Amino acid sequence: MTTATDGDTTSDAPASGGNATRRRLDAAQEVLFPTREQYVEVVAGLRDEGFEMCADLCAVDYLTHPGRSLPDGVAPERFEVVVNLLSLSQVRRVRVRVQVPATDAVLPTLFDLYPGTEAMEREAYDLLGVVFTGHPDMTRILLPEDWEGHPLRKDYGVGRVPVQFKGAPGPR
Amino acid sequence: MTDTTDTGAADGVPHTDTVLPAPVSGATYDEATGTGTERGLIIETSEGAQELFPRKETEADELRREAGAVLRLPEGVVINADDIDIEQSDDETMIINMGPQHPSTHGVLRLMIELDGETVLRTKPVIGYLHTGMEKTAEELTYVQGSTNVTRMDYLSPLHNELVLSLAVEALLGIEMPARSDWIRMLMVELNRVSSHLMWMATNGMDHASTSMMIYGFREREMVLAFFEKTTGLRMNHNFIRPGGTAADLPDGWEDDVTVICDTVLPRLDEYDELLTGQPLFRQRSEGVGNLSAEEALALSLTGPLLRSTGIPWDLRRAMPYLRYDEVEFDVIVGTFGDNFDRYSIRLNEIRESIRIIRQIVEKMPAGDYRVQDKKVTPPPRGRIDESMEALIHHFKVFTEGFRVPEGEVYVATESPRGELGCYLVSDGSPKPFRMHIRGPSFVNLQALPLMMRGGLLADAVVACSSVDPVMGEVDR
Amino acid sequence: MGLEDLQHNFLTGRLEDLVKWARTYSMWPATFGLACCAIEMMSVGAADFDLARFGMEVFRASPRQADLMIVAGRVSQKMAPVLRQVYDQMMEPKWVLSMGVCASSGGMFNNYAIVQGVDQIVPVDVYAPGCPPTPETLMHAILTLHEKVRTDDITQRRGRGLELPLSSDEGADTDDAHCPSSGTTGWNPDRPDAVHLGTPKRNPVIARSVGEPL
Numbered sequence: 001m002t003t004a005t006d007g008d009t010t011s012d013a014p015a016s017g018g019n020a021t022r023r024r025l026d027a028a029q030e031v032l033f034p035t036r037e038q039y040v041e042v043v044a045g046l047r048d049e050g051f052e053m054c055a056d057l058c059a060v061d062y063l064t065h066p067g068r069s070l071p072d073g074v075a076p077e078r079f080e081v082v083v084n085l086l087s088l089s090q091v092r093r094v095r096v097r098v099q100v101p102a103t104d105a106v107l108p109t110l111f112d113l114y115p116g117t118e119a120m121e122r123e124a125y126d127l128l129g130v131v132f133t134g135h136p137d138m139t140r141i142l143l144p145e146d147w148e149g150h151p152l153r154k155d156y157g158v159g160r161v162p163v164q165f166k167g168a169p170g171p172r
Numbered sequence: 173m174t175d176t177t178d179t180g181a182a183d184g185v186p187h188t189d190t191v192l193p194a195p196v197s198g199a200t201y202d203e204a205t206g207t208g209t210e211r212g213l214i215i216e217t218s219e220g221a222q223e224l225f226p227r228k229e230t231e232a233d234e235l236r237r238e239a240g241a242v243l244r245l246p247e248g249v250v251i252n253a254d255d256i257d258i259e260q261s262d263d264e265t266m267i268i269n270m271g272p273q274h275p276s277t278h279g280v281l282r283l284m285i286e287l288d289g290e291t292v293l294r295t296k297p298v299i300g301y302l303h304t305g306m307e308k309t310a311e312e313l314t315y316v317q318g319s320t321n322v323t324r325m326d327y328l329s330p331l332h333n334e335l336v337l338s339l340a341v342e343a344l345l346g347i348e349m350p351a352r353s354d355w356i357r358m359l360m361v362e363l364n365r366v367s368s369h370l371m372w373m374a375t376n377g378m379d380h381a382s383t384s385m386m387i388y389g390f391r392e393r394e395m396v397l398a399f400f401e402k403t404t405g406l407r408m409n410h411n412f413i414r415p416g417g418t419a420a421d422l423p424d425g426w427e428d429d430v431t432v433i434c435d436t437v438l439p440r441l442d443e444y445d446e447l448l449t450g451q452p453l454f455r456q457r458s459e460g461v462g463n464l465s466a467e468e469a470l471a472l473s474l475t476g477p478l479l480r481s482t483g484i485p486w487d488l489r490r491a492m493p494y495l496r497y498d499e500v501e502f503d504v505i506v507g508t509f510g511d512n513f514d515r516y517s518i519r520l521n522e523i524r525e526s527i528r529i530i531r532q533i534v535e536k537m538p539a540g541d542y543r544v545q546d547k548k549v550t551p552p553p554r555g556r557i558d559e560s561m562e563a564l565i566h567h568f569k570v571f572t573e574g575f576r577v578p579e580g581e582v583y584v585a586t587e588s589p590r591g592e593l594g595c596y597l598v599s600d601g602s603p604k605p606f607r608m609h610i611r612g613p614s615f616v617n618l619q620a621l622p623l624m625m626r627g628g629l630l631a632d633a634v635v636a637c638s639s640v641d642p643v644m645g646e647v648d649r
Numbered sequence: 650m651g652l653e654d655l656q657h658n659f660l661t662g663r664l665e666d667l668v669k670w671a672r673t674y675s676m677w678p679a680t681f682g683l684a685c686c687a688i689e690m691m692s693v694g695a696a697d698f699d700l701a702r703f704g705m706e707v708f709r710a711s712p713r714q715a716d717l718m719i720v721a722g723r724v725s726q727k728m729a730p731v732l733r734q735v736y737d738q739m740m741e742p743k744w745v746l747s748m749g750v751c752a753s754s755g756g757m758f759n760n761y762a763i764v765q766g767v768d769q770i771v772p773v774d775v776y777a778p779g780c781p782p783t784p785e786t787l788m789h790a791i792l793t794l795h796e797k798v799r800t801d802d803i804t805q806r807r808g809r810g811l812e813l814p815l816s817s818d819e820g821a822d823t824d825d826a827h828c829p830s831s832g833t834t835g836w837n838p839d840r841p842d843a844v845h846l847g848t849p850k851r852n853p854v855i856a857r858s859v860g861e862p863l
Binding site: 029052053054055056058060061065068069082084086088091093095114115116117118119120123127140141142143144151152158159 | 600
């Protein structure tokens with residue numbers, strides 16, 4: 001498991017003006033990068049540490065941006081599943097990012113630890129195609145059942161329909 | 173509509189939902205797969221594997237889930253196996269469909285409910301009827317245009333969505349915000365909380381069969397919306413809070429307008445208290461109905477009034493303050509029993525707390541810039557475009573190409589009237605977001621519905637749905 | 650009603666006027682609020698922009714009892730068959746008002762998930778633009794529809810293979826088709842298209858061209 005302290009990347013931030021005290025959100029939010037095998041263990045460990053709630057689970061497709069910055073020892077894959085955990089007792093957040101390869105887009109489910117991830121994992125499957133094993137109901141949630149493809153992937157087009165203006169001249 | 177003979181996608185073959193040509197009466201539709209029959213002129217729609225299947229086709233695991241058996245139970249608690257009726261036969265239960273077009277489901281929510289007489293056993297919410305592909309659209313729009321997209325997710329509190337996106341972008345940009353812009357944002361956001369909760373009280377009252385509450389709720393809301401129209405130009409979906417500040421400064425005389433709103437709404441809330449809180453019918457319909465416990469709420473990732481009604485005093489404005497919430501005084505309203513009445517009281521009192529905050533903002537609003545003076549982010553004032561060529565070019569660049577945001581990722585969360593509204597933003601250094609994911613509170617809160625409705629009557633299902641306060645725009649995005 | 654089957658002559662003319670008047674002033678909308686426009690539709694039904702004065706405050710949940718379907722909001726691909734089903738369940742005579750830009754043309758969401766205009770699924774009578782249309786805009790659209798119902802020829806209903814001419818707008822630029830009272834020249838600065846409080850008693854274009862006051 002590799003840890004990196006990530007948060008707002010300020011290295012290239014433009015010079016700021018302003019006439020106020022500094023307001024900074026998510027100062028130094030901790031980000032963990034477990035492998036797929038360590039993933040459930042790490043999250044279970046965090047749960048025991050006091051992260052009672054899983055605030056958010058989503059997936060990202062890095063097909064068109066392979067050169068993102070990751071800590072040493074983390075091999076970048078096409079998909080990343082990002083889990084944001086929240087601890088109410090300690091008032092802090094932690095983020096867990098797992099790399100999921102394109103050819104084998106499978107990850108164990110967090111449903112047994114956090115039942116609230118049921119809908120979130122279904123959405124990640126629906127829109128990006130990451131399958132969560134052990135999930136009680138791995139079906140599409142937002143799109144019709146017979147939809148083909150996963151729209152949020154980078155190789156899926158937006159589906160823009162060319163707008164036809166009435167009275168426009170025909171093709172020349 | 174489904175009935176118990178619809179085998180749906182039991183063999184894994186999906187049913188095609190297409191807009192069909194003129195129906196031919198008497199013909200059986202798609203006999204080969206045995207999916208869907210046409211009775212007369214009505215063609216049944218089917219969502220395939222997303223449907224709720226009759227008991228004989230449901231696995232035991234799912235039946236146990238309806239009793240909450242899969243939730244992590246505290247140590248020492250044992251499930252009583254007699255509480256779970258796996259063997260109950262099909263003849264006694266009926267699966268009905270509520271929605272997506274329904275007057276009481278608060279938008280296009282479809283509930284598949286299994287009933288034993290009038291008692292609700294299992295519920296399965298089917299969502300996606302308002303899926304707009306907003307996260308995909310966000311990748312095509314620049315950060316300046318992002319607010320127009322995001323604001324239409326939770327359309328009852330649009331300024332909250334804009335705020336969370338702007339906070340995420342500013343966190344990535346690493347800029348300091350001027351004080352006045354923070355206070356203006358806080359004012360708009362708290363007013364939006366007032367209007368959203370008033371709207372909730374209106375629809376909740378109507379779900380409790382008090383149609384006069386519907387009219388009263390909209391009456392106050394119109395006052396707030398009139399102020400929004402004066403400030404932002406629109407009654408809804410304002411596109412006012414943008415990365416870098418707000419679109420414009422507050423209009424002259426805003427203190428008087430806001431004070432009038434506060435002075436009018438507060439005594440009327442007491443009237444609504446009298447109308448609803450003391451009513452025996454209202455109390456019987458909402459007390460003890462839709463109960464949630466604190467462990468269930470945490471396990472299901474519920475936030476907002478749902479979480480606070482179970483007794484956990486978690487409000488992001490107090491726990492992890494953003495904007496200037498640590499400089500104003502307000503109370504966090506917490507319930508005890510986790511039932512519908514608690515949630516009603518919490519939202520009613522949150523309106524009072526918001527008005528308290530707004531009065532403090534009126535006193536404490538500083539002078540200054542309403543947006544950050546960083547040339548990379550902020551376009552020049554409109555008047556300067558006529559005078560200066562550089563200003564025109566600058567304006568052009570900001571509004572066509574947009575501004576570049578450094579590479580990185582951030583998760584920012586705010587407290588919307590429905591719960592924790594979060595934005596996970598990934599930037600790859602270009603003027604458009606690489607991935608923008610909005611954590612909609614209603615999307616997660618809907619998971620509580622099966623638990624709240626189990627064992628209750630069908631009439632309580634409507635009230636339970638209303639007290640979750642879902643906004644389908646942010647559920648489906 | 651069997652009026653559509655009658656031969657149109659001077660005897661049935663009075664009866665038709667009565668029927669059109671009745672249809673106009675008790676037109677009941679079906680609840681089809683989908684997204685943000687639904688909130689503005691509810692505002693129109695509430696006290697500040699009272700829709701009850703036009704006889705329309707009862708939003709019927711059952712399509713069997715409704716005359717007008719106001720499609721308020723963006724129609725997603727999953728919702729489209731449901732929309733068609735509800736429309737089919739409504740009884741003739743029925744009208745459709747497409748409220749908002751998302752329902753009229755797909756709006757700002759030109760992507761895979763949204764049907765680009767509800768007129769791809771159901772025939773639309775009036776389009777109300779706006780995102781969302783303010784309650785005044787929606788009322789104007791409803792009143793336009795009322796004029797259309799009241800002044801149209803009901804023996805030539807849609808669906809009988811005849812093109813319905815928009816009342817009194819022959820030759821007009823159909824960009825203003827949602828607003829027949831604007832006349833043939835489009836927006837008239839002397840007579841801007843404010844919301845008419847109460848529909849005019851007579852055909853406004855004919856009245857204006859003859860110089861009669863409305």
